[in-house]
Amino acid sequence: MAQPDVHLPQRRAGVGFLKTARGDTWYIQPLLVLLGLGAFIVYSTWAAFVGVDYHCGVNGANYLSPFYSPLLFDAPGVEPSGHAWFGAWPSWWPAFIPASPALLILWAPGGFRFTCYYYRGAYYKSFWGAPPGCAVGGPHTKRYRGERRLPLILQNAHRYFLYLAIGFLFILAYDAFSAMWFVGEGGAKSFGIGIGTLVLVVNPILLGGYTLGCHSLRHLVGGKKDCISDNGAQKKAYDCVSCLNRGHMRWAWASLFWVGFTDLYVRLCASGVINDVRIF
Amino acid sequence: MGESRDVTFRVWRGDASGGALKDYTTGITTGMVVLDAVHQIQAESAPDLACRWNCKAGKCGSCSAEINGKPRLMCMTRMDEIDTSVPVTILPMQTFPLIRDLVTDVSWNYEVKKRIKKFRPRKPDNADGSWNMAQADVERVQEFRKCIECFLCQDVCHVLREHERHPEFSGPRHFIYTAQLEMHPLDTEDRLGQLKDEQNIGYCNITKCCTKVCPEHITITDNAIIPLKERVVDEFYDPMTRLFRIFKPGKK
Amino acid sequence: MAGESYKTHEHDVLVIGAGGAGLRAAIEASASGARVGLVCKSLLGKAHTVMAEGGVAAALGNVDDRDNWRVHFSDTMRGGQYLNNWRMAELHAQQAPDRVRELEAWGAVMDRTPKGKILQRNFGGHKYPRLAHVGDRTGLEMIRTLQDHGIHQGIEVFMEFTITALLKDGGRVVGAIGYDRERGRFHVWKAGAVVLATGGIGRAFKITSNSWEYTGDGHALAYHAGAELVDMEFVQFHPTGMVWPPSVRGILVTEGVRGEGGVLRNKDGKRFMFDDIPDLYKQQTADNEEEGWRYVTGDKNALRPPELLTRDHVARCIVREIKAGRGSPHGGVFLDIAWIKEKLPNAGEHIKKKLPSMYHQFKELAGVDITQEPMEVGPTTHYVMGGVKVDGDSQMSSVPGLFAAGEVAGGLHGANRLGGNSLSDLLVFGKLAGEHAAKYAKDNSPGHADAGQIEDAMHEALAPFERADGENPYDIQHDLQDMMQDQSGIVRNENDMAKAVDGLAGLRERASRARADGHREYNPGWHTALDLKNLLTCAEAVVRSALDRRESRGAHFREDYPGKDEAHGYHNSVTSRGPDGHMSVVRRDIPQIRDELKQIIEEMG
Incomplete structure (x- = not known):
């Protein structure tokens, strides 16, 4: 970048893919986002489709992968996990659709993240190049529509995904609680903590930090009003959400990494690649 | 006062009909901001270099430009935070029609x-x-x-x-x-x-x-x-x- | 030159300058039905008013209910050492509260008291907490409010235009001529009345808190149109400007720092302000540090710390410390707000909240964290009390049809302005000027300026382009600034100023040879060449008025006459252009003050 790209006279300056007068390493961050999100998408898609090893019952443990929770039906041919809300896999399921319980539910948290204001800005940059970086030219010039028209106008449904995501928080918290009870000999359950328990406990905490810092939630708890100081509880709630919201990006990445890691951990334990260690 | 060292600035000169980057070298001392350098260039070698400014304290928002490709206020960009081993590029804001040099029609x-x-x-x-x-x-x-x-x-x-x-x-x-x-x-x-x-x-x-x-x-x-x-x-x-x-x- | 064309505009009221006063005048005039043109040198909303930090003084009585217009009036008069135009001081104190409340009706959002009213803070020379404010960016709040209100009023705004001369029809002002800075084309405005709101003259000095716009245009335009200037010897040097690094020297450090508990110390760590408290303020000033702290934290029974004495006095004390070798490393003294961490558990956050711009200004420009370490500060040219002499009620100058408001007008502040009184000045007298200018335009038939005046003005403005081998205007401006700083600055004497008079003659001669290179579009060299005439006119008025006042009073300090002389306490210096074209300064007695006002002053002590 010794010689900056200059397109003056004006107003066509940024035009031209990756054209910029910036001499710094502006591309590092969008590149990291591309790699990070890309890796997660590849892994989670694979993990969602395989339909096995989502529950670890080794040594009495009870770890359920968050990709598969809530578990509506156990996958066909898999030993019952005890988590399935409606029992065995339905027989009417069309054969041409992969039979994985993750597919039934993963659209909800996936949609929440996809429509999240932080991720939107991040993937528009890294995946769409709109723009690739600040003051850096993008590939599209004529047909930019932003979020004004279909399909991206649907991003405005974010708050509905939020409602679902809050439900998921309870379910995942319950899973973490379940992971504290180990089945002993004779089927008796006893309290215990394994590495997997810790992994499953951290998961809803990070997800909570992310979900409860959501921009839509911030709007709903108080942001929609101009004055909230006369309502102490509301003011407090708004301040709390605002506080989490300031770190929304960090919560988003931490929770994304951890939810993937949790799945991986459960998967590795379930398939016997590693052994969970019981601490207590 | 600290020592003065020479720094080269690559400044856009021209109007709506066209122009080019032009190099100017001027002495930089401690604490100087980019706007100081531009003023010095005006006083020393380019009295007609057009540049909009006013308060020089980051309060009026007049001296917006793109310094090494980044949109910034010239009066709040300290020289000691810029790499001066290579020429420092100063361009007018790219989003607005150019009037002349660093001045755009906002x-x-x-x-x-x-x-x-x-x-x-x-x-x-x-x-x-x-x-x-x-x-x-x-x-x-x-x-x-x-x-x-x-x-x-x-x-x-x-x-x-x-x-x-x-x-x-x-x-x-x-x-x-x-x-x-x-x-x-x-x-x-x-x-x-x-x-x-x-x-x-x-x-x-x-x-x-x-x-x-x-x-x-x-x-x-x-x-x-x-x-x-x-x-x-x-x-x-x-x-x-x-x-x-x-x-x-x-x-x- | 022949065939140089110009565009003509017609308005009932032409306002020159779009800071607080100009905008307020334009709003008022257009609200009364006048067609208004507003001309400004920079973009709308960038005027020097944005730099005002501390607040706008108005006796709202929200924080201390003992405050009222009478107290404000007497504070203003005491601060001005009784040279003020008392009628202006009276109107100002009476009308400021309404003008401030009006800002809120237009969308301003001032800081609040716990009860939800407009919060007010302490400031030098004000007996009670009186300055309505928004952190330390009150000026920005004010100008933005006026701007956002004004754009819906049908005012025609001319951004980045410079007026070079007023046009006259006989004895009356009927318009102005100027050029647009972006293209360099001439424009003529025909107007029923003209309001000057061009601000001050700080750029005549080397170290100043003023922006480039402050070249005394309005003062000079009025002077050359035959109007009288008053009190030009009184130039306020704000005690606290930045001194380091060199490129930011002069940038203002708000008095709000001291209002929030900041203290001045010399290099030995001594709070030197306790050493010299003038008699006029002895009864109002704390004599120990503890009481001073109680005052800034809102104790109504405490007396104010000496750091909050009037600006002229604090500036002189700082100069004394520096001259005696007790200054800071870069030729200032220390202003310390960080010390309040001894008193407050959460001092760092408190400082950042109360003084956000100061925090950033020092952090970004000087690399100093004011919550941890002291600032280095020294006096900086800040404000000119003197200006166009106006009628207190109507704001009309001695030339019919020409009005002035804000810093360019003289009289309200007398020998020294109190902090916060300038923003209220802009609002109160901006409104009055707009109101009376509109009325004047309505009551008088349109005048006519002959073509000769217009030709002459265009010729004069273009002359620098014809002097290919003339002198660089920047050099002349720098020499003027150096000379004024050294010979007519914060400490003056007969010898230096006599030299300055000679120096000005030489500079005038050089200015007549100043050249401009290149084109007419946005050419700063050309603009500087044209500014010289205004700067030189103002500088001469300052020096000649200062020579004539053989005493020290308010902001005017003469080491050869260090004391106040009662003989000088009853007149103003009035500057005007004599029939021979030379500047003359005469003493004019202050009109007898009305009895009830006199009584207020006596009662308030």
Whole structure:
């Protein structure tokens, strides 16, 4: 970048893919986002489709992968996990659709993240190049529509995904609680903590930090009003959400990494690649 | 005073019909900002180098330019934070029509602002014509009122910079302006329709470049644009809030 | 030159300058039905008013209910050492509260008291907490409020235009001529009345808190149109400007720092302000540090710390410390707000909240964290009390049809302005000037300026382009600034100023040879060449008025006459252009003050 790209006279300056007068390493961050999100998408898609090893019952443990929770039906041919809300896999399921319980539910948290204001800005940059970086030219010039028209106008449904995501928080918290009870000999359950328990406990905490810092939630708890100081509880709630919201990006990445890691951990334990260690 | 060392600046010279980067070398001493260097170049070798400035203390927002490709105020960019081993590039803002050298025509911004519905307060609370407002409630609005109208956010916004949606998209500056009015504890006007259909807030894809370049450190995207987008959702897109409104007449 | 064309505009009222006063005047005039043109040198909303930090003084009585207009009036008169135009001081104190409340009706959002009213803070020379404010960016709040209100009023705004001369029809002002800075084309405005609101003259000095716009345009335009200037010897040196690094020298450090508890110390760590408290303020000033702290934290029974004495006095004390070798490393003294961490548990956050711009200014420009370490500060040219002599009620100058408001007008502040009184000045007298200018335009038939005046003005403005081998205007400006700083600055004497008079003659001669290179579009060299005439006119008025006042009073300090002389206490210096074209300064007695006002002053002590 010794010689900056200059397109003056004006107003066509940024035009031209990756054209910029910036001499710094502006591309590092969008590149990291591309790699990070890309890796997660590849892994989670694979993990969602395989339909096995989502529950670890080794040594009495009870770890359920968050990709598969809530578990509506156990996958066909898999030993019952005890988590399935409606029992065995339905027989009417069309054969041409992969039979994985993750597919039934993963659209909800996936949609929440996809429509999240932080991720939107991040993937528009890294995946769409709109723009690739600040003051850096993008590939599209004529047909930019932003979020004004279909399909991206649907991003405005974010708050509905939020409602679902809050439900998921309870379910995942319950899973973490379940992971504290180990089945002993004779089927008796006893309290215990394994590495997997810790992994499953951290998961809803990070997800909570992310979900409860959501921009839509911030709007709903108080942001929609101009004055909230006369309502102490509301003011407090708004301040709390605002506080989490300031770190929304960090919560988003931490929770994304951890939810993937949790799945991986459960998967590795379930398939016997590693052994969970019981601490207590 | 510290020692003076020579630094080369690569400054855009020209007008709407064309121009080129020109190199100037001048002595830099401790604490100097880019604007000082430009002034020195004017006094020493280019008296007709056009450059808009005013307060030289980051309070008026006149000396916006692109320093090494980054939209910044020249008066708040210290020389000691720039790599001077290579020439320092100074370009005018790219989003607005060029007048000459580093000066651009930003009058479009003033036109946009005029079209946004003006402040309309509720009736005064007290006999002397004054109102009561809690500090906690005015703080949100005060953040937006820090804006010095340097238009760096407009410059960096790709919707304007690259896609040239100038007529229909009002840009980050005017979203903060609208936010400040919409969230004002006293205001009774409704600008949500305007936001959606005239200012076209939907063009914004929240890449936060405006927030990054703001010299006043206003959290433009998170505190102004996104909350406005949410209010627009309430009004126009969310079926549930629309349903509620049917049962709660007389709210607006 | 022949065939140089110009564009003509017609208005009832032409306002020159779009800071607080100009905008307020334009709003008022257009509200009364006049067609208004507003001309400004920079973009709308960038005027020097944005630099005002501390607040706007108005006796709202929200924080201390003992405050009222009478107290404000007497504070203003005491601060001005009784040379003020008492009628202006009276109107100012009476009308400021309404003007401030009106800002809120237009969308301003001031800081609040716990009860939700407009919060007010302490400031030098004000007996009670009186300054309505928004952190330390009150000026920005004010100008933005006026701007955002004004753009819906149908005012025609001319951004980045410079006025070079007023046009006259006989004895009356009927318009102005100027050029647009962006293209360099000439424009003529025909107007029923003209309001000057061009601000001050700080750029005549080397170290100043003023922006480039402050070249005394309005003072010079009025002077050359035959109007009288008053009190030009009184130039306020703000005690606290930045001194390091060199490129930011002069940038203002708000008095709000001291209002929030900041203290001045010399290099030995001594709070030297306790050493010299003038008699006029002895009864109002604390004599120990503890009481001073109680005052700034809101104790109504405490007396104010000496750091909050009037600006002229604090500036002189700082100069004394520096001259005695007790200054800071870069030739200033220390202003310390960080010390309050001894008193407050959460001092760092408190400082950042109360003084956000100061925090950033020092952090970004000087690399100093004011919550942890002291600032280095020294006096900086800040404000000119003198200006166009106006009628207190109507703001009309001695030339019919020409009005002035704000810093360019003289009289309200007398020998020294109190902090915060300038923003209220802009509002109160901006409104009055707009109101009376509109009325004047309505009551008088349109005048006519002959073509000769216009030709002459265009010729004069373009002359620098014809002097290919003339002198660089920047050099002349720098020499003027150096000379004024050294020979007519904060400490003056007969010898230096006599030299300055000679120096000015030489500079005038050089200015007549100043050249401009290149094109007419946005050419700063050309603009500087044209500014010289205004700067030189103002500088001469300052020096000649200062020579004539053989005493020290307010902001005017003469080491050869260090004391106040009662013989000088009853007149103002009035500057005007004599029939021979030379500047003359005469002493004019202050009109007898009305009895009830005199009584207020006596009662308030």
